[in-house]
Each structure stands twice: as C-alpha cells, then as structure tokens.
Amino acid sequence: MAHSLESLVIRHTHRLSTPKGSAGEGATAARQFDAALTSVGFKLSAELLERLSVLSEAAVVHTAKRTLRTVSEMVGDHARHNSYFIDFPANVPDTEEFWMRCVTKALGDDKSRENVLTQLAHGVLDLLSLPTYGRYQHTYEEMLAAQDELIASAGDRVTVLHLGRDLDDELTDLYLALAGSTTPLGEDHLRDLKTLAERCALGPQPESIPVRENRAVVNEARLAVGADLLLDTVIDVLRLACALSGGDVTLQEPTRFRALSRPARRALLAGLDAVVAANPAKLADVHAHREPFKRLGERLHPHEYPRWPHADDVFAVARGEKEARSFDSRVEKLLDEFDVLGAVQLLKSAPGKLFRALDLLLRIAADQEEQDAVVAAAVRVAPEVSGRVVLSVREHFHNREREAGEPRIFVNRRGRAWVTPDYRPTIPAADRDRLIAALDAELRRRLPAPGRLLLDPDVLDVALPLSGRATTAGLGVLPRGSVSAVDGEQLRFFVYWKETENRTDYDLSALLLHADYSTDSWLSYTSLKAVGGEHSGDVTEAPDGASEFINLSLDRVRSTFIVPQVNIYAGENFEEVEESFFGFMLRDGEQKGRPFEPRTVRMKSELRGVGRVALPLVFRREDDGRWRAKWLHLYLKGISSANRVEENQVSVSKVVRAIVEREHLTVRYLIDLMSGDTTAVDLWDGGPVPDEPVMYIGLERPEGLHPDSRVITLENLRDLIPG
Structure with missing residues (x-):
C-alpha cells in the first residue's frame, strides 16, 4: 500500500516524498539511480540527489526500484513494444507487395493452402486467414537486436523529479487539492481521490467541496468512519448511494444499487430527511432523476423508518404520488x-x-x-x-x-x-x-495579485482546464483545445493495448488532410506507406499486449493536418481491455533507436472513452512551416466492428474542423487579466530563477524556486480557475 501511495504522489506532483532510511554513503547508488532515470526521460533534482546521497546504499536502491517502476508506467515503458515489421521504420513494404508475400507463404503451407485457394477462387480474401498476417513473426528480443541504439539528443524529454515532504504531508496536500478542486476531476483522478479520502477522512478538510461528485466520494469515506456527511441537496444523497454501490457519481450512467447495510440505509434516509426538512423546495430536484430515486427507494425501505417522514416524501415525488413543482x-x-x-x-x-x-x-x-x-x-x-x-x-x-x-x-x-x-x-x-x-x-x-509572476512561455497557449474530463490521465497531456509546439523532425505515434479475454484488434491510423480539411491520404494497415510516413504493420490480437506505430518525417509531409486515430476493428472497447494507451514521440532526423524509446515520448495518455474511434489530438502545419498540436481527447461512436480510417474520414474531418476553428480560453487570457500595475511579469528562459518568492506558471517546475513560491504546473493547473 505504501508503494501505491508514493506512486500516487509521484504521478500527481512529480515529487518523491522524503526518502526514508538509515544514514550512509549512498552517493554512488544515487548517481546510478539518476542515470537509470535518464533512460526513461526523467532525472533527480539537485536537492533530491543530495538527500539520497546521505542515505545508505540499501535505502537508495529500495527507493530507486519503486520509483523506476512508477515512472516507467507513466511513460508507457512498462510494456514490451514490439513491431510487426522487425526493422521499422526501415524496409516497410508496399501494402500490396506485403499482402502478396503473406499469400505466397500461405500457399506454401499445407494447412492453409486449400482454404486460401478456395477464397481466391471466389475473388475475396480474408487477411486473417493467412498464417503470417497480423501476428508477430519474431520475438521482442529479436526486434531489439535488429535495431540500432538510440543516440542521445539535447531535444530528448527530461522530466525532473523534485524532493517532497513526508508522505503523510504530501498525501494530505494532494487530498485537499483534489477534494477542493473548483473543476470536475477526470475518472482517474476521481479514483485517486477515493483512495486518498479513505485515508484522510478524519484529517484536515478543504474549506469547501464545490464539485458534487467530489463530495460524493468524500462522503463515502466519511460514512465509513462515522464522520458527519456533507449534504445540502437530495442529489448529494443520490450520488452517495451511487458511490456506495460502486456506480457512477456523475449520474451519467445508470447505477445498479446494491443491498445496503442497515447503518448505510439509516444514514441516507436521515440525510434526505434533514435536507428536505430544512428546505422543502428541494423536493423539486427529484424530477431530474426520478428513475434512480425510485430504484433507490426500493433498496432503502423508507416506510420502515417513520421518524424520517421527509425522506419518504422524496420517493413519493419520484413515484408521482406527491407534487413538487420544479x-x-x-x-x-x-x-x-x-x-x-x-x-x-x-x-x-x-x-x-x-x-x-x-x-x-x-x-x-x-x-x-x-x-x-x-x-x-x-x-x-x-x-x-x-x-x-x-x-x-x-x-x-x-x-x-x-x-x-x-x-x-x-x-x-x-x-x-x-x-x-x-x-x-x-x-x-x-x-x-x-x-x-x-x-x-x-x-x-x-484573480489573485501574484506580486512577481514568473512565466514559462510554453504554457500560454494551454487551454484552461474547465473540466478534468477535457483531458485524460497520462504524461505531458494538455487539456482539450490547448496548442503546443512540435519541435522535432521525426514524429512517431504509438498505441498499445492488451485484451482482457476476447480477441481484440485496434488499428492505429493517421488521416492526412489538406488546408480545407479534405482528404489528402492516410496511413493505416491498408496503406503502409504514404508521402513522408510509414506504418509498423497490422497486429490483430493482443493476449500478451500489442503495439502499432506510425512514423512521419515532418519535412516530407505535404498535408496541412495530421490526424492520428485509434480504430477498434474487433473485440473489446477502450473501457473493457486490460490496458490501452496512445502517445507520440519526437526525434531528431538522424536519431535511430527502437520503435519505442521512452526518453523521446512527449505525451502518453490512457484510452478510456466511450466510442469505437479515438481522436487524441491533431497536428497542423502553420504558415511559417512549423508544426503545432491541438489537443482533442475525443471519441466518435463509430460502428460495432471493422472501423477503418477510410470509412470515417468525413466525420473525423468535421470534428477536426470544429475544434481547430474554435477558440478556447487559455492561460494567456488569465495572465492578461492578472497583469495589472502591481504585477511584474518575467518570462523564464530555462536559466536561473529569482531568489525571492514568486508565482510560477509553467509546464514543469524549474529547480531552485524559493520554497515560499506558489507553483502552478500541468499537474495542478486547475488551481488557476477561481472559485
């Protein structure tokens, strides 16, 4: 449990809680730890390296193992990313040539020859019936041996891990930040809040919990330890009932209410009674959720508790037996x-x-x-x-x-x-x-008067996170509508998925659009090569996990827009698979290396939406020839099976146009409002930071900030949203 809590702090804050252990000579082990982190694109801050160096070697190794496991997962390096074509992106064949190669091998196989000949006689060929199609023909180790080593580049990503406070203090701070958030949290952060609330329910609490689903999660933990519940509407009680049944506290999906314990039933009924007794007009709120309230009433048996008559009124309104004009x-x-x-x-x-x-x-x-x-x-x-x-x-x-x-x-x-x-x-x-x-x-x-404001220019075009659902969990992920620079010559997308029990085939594709959003071309399993790009090959099942890649040389791409997408061709959806994530890497023109190199990963995000086509972001060539990304985090409904880039190009084009042409409020907008006569704004260029306390806003925290500084980075960008 301690490791999972430490991991939670690292994921949310990029801080290591103060490492524990006996004193010793850990300097050598600490430097080795730092070197190991570099291979996955992370490094220790000078302060954290110094702290580790005075611990025993055993303590450093213990911290290193757990931290490396966490950051590897953050960047997607915990998975073994094999590619169908062993030396991708080199030597990718033309599509028809590749298919004919598979057919030729099938005809030379006694087991498959007759079936293939029958199909060819009818003029239709199922690629999945070919023994060498869609299944890795080499091991992960053989793929690694066929690839050159990655040459380190100054452009590789470096994410700094900072020294935090004691674990208990870090967990309390994180709980207060998530519970008191002024914007709704995404599903992953809501799950983390549940973990933290169970630990922190009796400790310090935020001044207010304005987001109702956050309140439901906190109330579930408070109920478990006998603390007073935070209820001021009947809907608060309904959300709590959903939480107790493992359902959806946002009330977007129907919850199957479980049989609740007698203490839980009493708490819910007493809560309903108190809310309505204090303000009978709140009975009108029942109308918006009549069906869930009717089903909840069947579980709570309010007639058994005559001392709470106002609770019974709630269910009478839901059944239509009592009027409450909304x-x-x-x-x-x-x-x-x-x-x-x-x-x-x-x-x-x-x-x-x-x-x-x-x-x-x-x-x-x-x-x-x-x-x-x-x-x-x-x-x-x-x-x-x-x-x-x-x-x-x-x-x-x-x-x-x-x-x-x-x-x-x-x-x-x-x-x-x-x-x-x-x-x-x-x-x-x-x-x-x-x-x-x-x-x-x-x-x-x-907005606060920040005094001295230190600003990373790269954060100016990040969209304000008005909802945690406008983004996804992951590394380097920006809110929907954000725009960020793409600095690199080679752009490489990747998708990884691992099926739970049914054969599952995800297809990574890229739609290339002209300036008017019409189709130029695409890269997919049906088009393995296009101008400036290569596809790593189709993998059609993932019992042990599978990866697909698309590599693009940006100076050769002639299109205006590049739209990566993940299509579900067959099997489990994004919420059913054991794991699935998307990301992109940037490399200098001559950098070789494996298909997946963690230190070149700029973004890795979980795929967990409702729909059969995922659209993580779009890349656009600007008038000056430079590329910028606009973040989408969208899902299209698609069809039940066989989703393909060719079939959805019109609907994808419409969505891309609507998002690209919509102007989102960004950090720049808030900075302009904040920058009055009393605020000095300095742009941070990556060099030394001021000795005095500042308010820093940027993508990542710089080293050496004064301890009394207020720091806003991607991990807590929601704190910029005023209450």
Missing part, C-alpha cells in the same frame, strides 16, 4: 411564453442557471429593453456564479461571432463528440461585447 418547469413555462423579463426575474435566484440560459434569453429578447435587462441581471448575479461557469460562458460568447451554418461541436462528459451546423440566430454585437466586458471584470476581481 424550478426548471417554471422557467420553461415562461420561456415558452417568451416572457423574457419574467424568466430573468425568476432566474436571478439561481445564478448558475441564469448564466447557462443567457444565450437563449438574448436570442428571444423582443427589444433592447429586454436585452438590457438580461445583461443587467447577468452583471448583478455574476459574483455568485462559480468561476468555472463564468469562464465557460465567456468562452461561449467569444465563439458566437462566427457565421451561421458554421460547424458546432458537442462533447459529452465521456469525450463523445458530434458536430452539427449552427443555425442559431446571431446575438447583437453590442450585447455580446457588454457581456464579455462584464465577465472579464468579474474574473479580474477574483
């Missing part, structure tokens, strides 16, 4: 009657709902008086709206300047994307500008 229905009635002023007056009591309805209210406003009333109400309630919602609405209105009929993208909480033309009426420019100015002023008021 707030939303009252708003909808006013909107249906185009009573803008009445709707605005009612929505003032629910600031978040008013903000989410602003676009509709401005569209249906009959005259300038009504438009003025909408804007005035928004300005009045803005201080009561969460920072995340203010930022989301600000981004929304910024993108409303576009012409009617342009593509509009929708992305649900699970990353599933779809696109439709935007035929909404435009909003008057003057109203939009007034609203944007008011939102900017409200955000500026909430």
Whole structure:
C-alpha cells in the first residue's frame, strides 16, 4: 500500500516524498539511480540527489526500484513494444507487395493452402486467414537486436523529479487539492481521490467541496468512519448511494444499487430527511432523476423508518404520488411564453442557471429593453456564479461571432463528440461585447495579485482546464483545445493495448488532410506507406499486449493536418481491455533507436472513452512551416466492428474542423487579466530563477524556486480557475 501511495504522489506532483532510511554513503547508488532515470526521460533534482546521497546504499536502491517502476508506467515503458515489421521504420513494404508475400507463404503451407485457394477462387480474401498476417513473426528480443541504439539528443524529454515532504504531508496536500478542486476531476483522478479520502477522512478538510461528485466520494469515506456527511441537496444523497454501490457519481450512467447495510440505509434516509426538512423546495430536484430515486427507494425501505417522514416524501415525488413543482418547469413555462423579463426575474435566484440560459434569453429578447435587462441581471448575479461557469460562458460568447451554418461541436462528459451546423440566430454585437466586458471584470476581481509572476512561455497557449474530463490521465497531456509546439523532425505515434479475454484488434491510423480539411491520404494497415510516413504493420490480437506505430518525417509531409486515430476493428472497447494507451514521440532526423524509446515520448495518455474511434489530438502545419498540436481527447461512436480510417474520414474531418476553428480560453487570457500595475511579469528562459518568492506558471517546475513560491504546473493547473 505504501508503494501505491508514493506512486500516487509521484504521478500527481512529480515529487518523491522524503526518502526514508538509515544514514550512509549512498552517493554512488544515487548517481546510478539518476542515470537509470535518464533512460526513461526523467532525472533527480539537485536537492533530491543530495538527500539520497546521505542515505545508505540499501535505502537508495529500495527507493530507486519503486520509483523506476512508477515512472516507467507513466511513460508507457512498462510494456514490451514490439513491431510487426522487425526493422521499422526501415524496409516497410508496399501494402500490396506485403499482402502478396503473406499469400505466397500461405500457399506454401499445407494447412492453409486449400482454404486460401478456395477464397481466391471466389475473388475475396480474408487477411486473417493467412498464417503470417497480423501476428508477430519474431520475438521482442529479436526486434531489439535488429535495431540500432538510440543516440542521445539535447531535444530528448527530461522530466525532473523534485524532493517532497513526508508522505503523510504530501498525501494530505494532494487530498485537499483534489477534494477542493473548483473543476470536475477526470475518472482517474476521481479514483485517486477515493483512495486518498479513505485515508484522510478524519484529517484536515478543504474549506469547501464545490464539485458534487467530489463530495460524493468524500462522503463515502466519511460514512465509513462515522464522520458527519456533507449534504445540502437530495442529489448529494443520490450520488452517495451511487458511490456506495460502486456506480457512477456523475449520474451519467445508470447505477445498479446494491443491498445496503442497515447503518448505510439509516444514514441516507436521515440525510434526505434533514435536507428536505430544512428546505422543502428541494423536493423539486427529484424530477431530474426520478428513475434512480425510485430504484433507490426500493433498496432503502423508507416506510420502515417513520421518524424520517421527509425522506419518504422524496420517493413519493419520484413515484408521482406527491407534487413538487420544479424550478426548471417554471422557467420553461415562461420561456415558452417568451416572457423574457419574467424568466430573468425568476432566474436571478439561481445564478448558475441564469448564466447557462443567457444565450437563449438574448436570442428571444423582443427589444433592447429586454436585452438590457438580461445583461443587467447577468452583471448583478455574476459574483455568485462559480468561476468555472463564468469562464465557460465567456468562452461561449467569444465563439458566437462566427457565421451561421458554421460547424458546432458537442462533447459529452465521456469525450463523445458530434458536430452539427449552427443555425442559431446571431446575438447583437453590442450585447455580446457588454457581456464579455462584464465577465472579464468579474474574473479580474477574483484573480489573485501574484506580486512577481514568473512565466514559462510554453504554457500560454494551454487551454484552461474547465473540466478534468477535457483531458485524460497520462504524461505531458494538455487539456482539450490547448496548442503546443512540435519541435522535432521525426514524429512517431504509438498505441498499445492488451485484451482482457476476447480477441481484440485496434488499428492505429493517421488521416492526412489538406488546408480545407479534405482528404489528402492516410496511413493505416491498408496503406503502409504514404508521402513522408510509414506504418509498423497490422497486429490483430493482443493476449500478451500489442503495439502499432506510425512514423512521419515532418519535412516530407505535404498535408496541412495530421490526424492520428485509434480504430477498434474487433473485440473489446477502450473501457473493457486490460490496458490501452496512445502517445507520440519526437526525434531528431538522424536519431535511430527502437520503435519505442521512452526518453523521446512527449505525451502518453490512457484510452478510456466511450466510442469505437479515438481522436487524441491533431497536428497542423502553420504558415511559417512549423508544426503545432491541438489537443482533442475525443471519441466518435463509430460502428460495432471493422472501423477503418477510410470509412470515417468525413466525420473525423468535421470534428477536426470544429475544434481547430474554435477558440478556447487559455492561460494567456488569465495572465492578461492578472497583469495589472502591481504585477511584474518575467518570462523564464530555462536559466536561473529569482531568489525571492514568486508565482510560477509553467509546464514543469524549474529547480531552485524559493520554497515560499506558489507553483502552478500541468499537474495542478486547475488551481488557476477561481472559485
């Protein structure tokens, strides 16, 4: 357990909790540890190296083994990445030539000859029936022997591991940060919060837990240790019931409620009773989740507990036996009657709902008086709206300047994307500008005065993480909409998957698009070579894990966009396989090495979305010839089997266009708001840092920062979002 907790801290903070052990002469072992880390693209900070050097050799080795295991998993090096073509990217054959080679070998095989001849006579050939197709023809060790050693480059990734505090302190800090996050967490971080909450439920708690699903996870841990529950709506109780049943606390997926213990049933019923007794109007919240409440009532048996009559009312509303007119229905009635002023007056009591309805209210406003009333109400309630919602609405209105009929993208909480033309009426420019100015002023008021701000320029175009679900767990992963430079001559994608029990075939492909988003060409198992690129070969099963690669020489690619994708051809989806992840590497032109070299990995992200086609990011050639990546983290529904790049090129092109042309709020936007007369902004160029405390914002933490500095990096970028 201690190792998993230490690993959790490393993954989230890139810090090693203070290494323990007896004093000794560990300097040599510490340098060897540092050298071993370099092979996977990590290194020890000077402070951490110094700390390890005064420990015994045994203590250093103990720390090194556990740390190397963790960082190897972070970068994807725990898997054995074999390639179908043994000396990829060299000597990749033309597709038809390769298929004919497989057919020739099959005809020379007594077991397969008759079947292949029969297929050829009918004019259709199943590649999977060929003995040498889709299955590795060499061992991992043979592949390594066929590859040249990697020549180290100054451009290789180096991720610094810093010295942290005691493990208990690190875990408490991480718990407080995740539980108190102002934005929803992704699934992986939510699981980590559950682990931390079980340990920290009786310790220090955040001042508030604004995100409801975080509260459900914390409440589950508090219930287990007998602490008071944090409940102020009936939905809080429903989320807690989902957590106790191992279900979805976001309420997006139906939960099969388990038989609950008597103490748990009593706690849930008492919680419901207290919430409704304090404010009977909260019964109206039941309508949005009537079916789950009905099923929960069957598990809780509220009739057995007459001392909590208000809890019974909750289930009576769910069954339709008791009326509780919902707030939303009252708003909808006013909107249906185009009573803008009445709707605005009612929505003032629910600031978040008013903000989410602003676009509709401005569209249906009959005259300038009504438009003025909408804007005035928004300005009045803005201080009561969460920072995340203010930022989301600000981004929304910024993108409303576009012409009617342009593509509009929708992305649900699970990353599933779809696109439709935007035929909404435009909003008057003057109203939009007034609203944007008011939102900017409200955000500026909430942002801290950082004093001296030290800024890594590479972070400026990172999109604000308004939801943890706009990204995925992994290394070097940026939020959806972020733009980052691609500095390297060779770009290489990789996918790894390991099936759980059924034969599973994932296909790594790359769609190459012209500037107008029309198809130029593609790389896939049906097109092993294209201008500037090679595919490593199709692997069609993964009982022991399998990898596929695509290599591109960026100076030879003639297209404007490169869209890597992972298609599920057959078998288990991204949430059913034992493991699956995607990433990309960058190498200098002459760097050789294995197909997978951990120190060249720039990004590795888990594939865990709903859909049969994954779109992690898109690469775009700018007017100056340089390449930049825009991060997608999207999934398309696809079809149940045989998804192929040829079949989905139109839908992929639409999604790519909608995301590329949408402007996301970035760190640059917040920095501009923050940079007032009292703030000195220095750009960090990789050199020495100031001796005094600063607020540092960057992709990774530099060495030598003053201990009283406030540090914002990718791992805690959500802390920039004001409450």
